[in-house]
Amino acid sequence: MPAPSDKAVRHWFITGASGGLGRHLTEHALRNGDRVTATVRRPAALDDLRETYGDRLAIVILDLTLPSDVDRVIAATIASGPVDIVVNNAGYAVVGAAEEMTVEQIRDQIEVLLLAPMMITRAFLQPMREQGGGRIIQISSMGGQVAVPTHSSYHAGKWGLEGFTESVSREVSDFNIHLTVVEPGGTRTGFASALQFTPETAVYRDTAVGRTRRHLESIDDSDLTGDPAKLAAAVYDTTRDPNPPLRLPLGSDTYSAVHAALTDRLAALESQKDAAASVAFTD
Template sequence: MSNHWFLTGASSGIGRHLAELILAAGDDLTATARKPESLDDLAAKYPSQLRVEALDVTVKDDIAAVVARAQARRPVDILVNNAGGGVIGATEEMSDAEVEGQIALNLMAPIHITRAFVPAMRLRGSGRIIQISSASGQGSLPTSSLYHVAKWGLEGFSECLRQELEPFNLFVTLIEPGGARTSFSHNLQFASEIAAYRDTPAGHIRKMFETAGNELYTLDPQKIAQAIVDVATSDHPPLRVTLGGDAFGVVQAALQSRLAFLQSQEALARSVAFDS
């Protein structure tokens, strides 16, 4: 039997590749995009399988109605929270609107959408929730503090949710890709620059993003999308899937560094208990 997928951010990048794979496999798809006309070609090609919904995922009040229409069509088997975007700049350089926007888009939106689907999935006793995170959900880089806040938050939320929902045969999976060659990089926004940061690590990394070409984005989004489909449709999806040699290196280095530091602090950690 075919699956019914709900996919946010379907108009471009990994989301677009996912949409094409899902439909080509014969599954049903409810796809959301801020500009639904960007999916007109797929709607014409797959009129019975694809329903496109206009949705800005940061507008919480619009989520419930879109989810209700999707569920009325047929129960959703697989949710993919894919919509996202980045703002590059030192923390001080970011405006309040940029700070709040990063949290709204990359953290609160997937939380709200996930919560909207959980009750029906739990009652049905089946479902897959796929969160498109990033290697940035485990590592950190100057100029991306709010993106990291959102992705680290999504990782913690999803790890807890996995433990809550697995007894109901619901599986939550975090996808942690590295640099994919998609429009994401072209759509990066840059905070207003403060000159004092130009010769600091934050300034150097900002410059790298401003001037980067394809050499920074080596991953094939089609292969990433196929990996996501394979994981989402497996019998027992894992909690985390890291995709890309660059992502593997970032996550490995971050975990090794944290473990080494933790071990160096063991004596201090154990020193604060009551004396026996």
């Protein structure tokens, strides 16, 4: 088992660690001498890391759609000792028109992308405050700032997570607790192949929904430019930054898409300046 580095050993709590960015981040933290509690749905996926890093890796089964499961795992983790860094990474996307999604799909999407990270964040605030600080990393995406057809529930979760995080970051700034929203672009994590498509209805086939669906169905990892190992390293480096950014866009596609969206949004706002002022009482 590789020996820890000479830096103080930190304890990470990472959700969705069985694959993709979560696994890369778990491995990067372990390689740099830290401890990790990794939540997964497939524990065997981390057998190789457990063999290499031994008791510095704790693997916990967690279903984020079950609030009782979330409460149990967090309570046990906090009881095991201080947690320095929390990473809300687990996620997936349901693809289709809002009209095509079932109520269960929408609820599960919001549960995983928004409600579970909110509850996990909330649960760790008191122990972090009492221990003198900590880091909370929320894995969003360019979809937390940019909206496209077919991703309405996904955007609801990610946009909600970004607003929640910005508010909480201001609430706890006096306690040395830093929150950062990470916004990756297209990254070779297998996420594209794990998209959950709704059954297609004929009325949407020749619309923006259908065209976006065809595009997403044709994408594989080789079409994406983001290197998950480099992304994990960038996130790790942020946890060492004494003044980390609130938002960390990663990927030139993220930068371009978010820049264009914010530019359009600002132009739209400025065009409504007179309308905004028109509703005030007049003397």
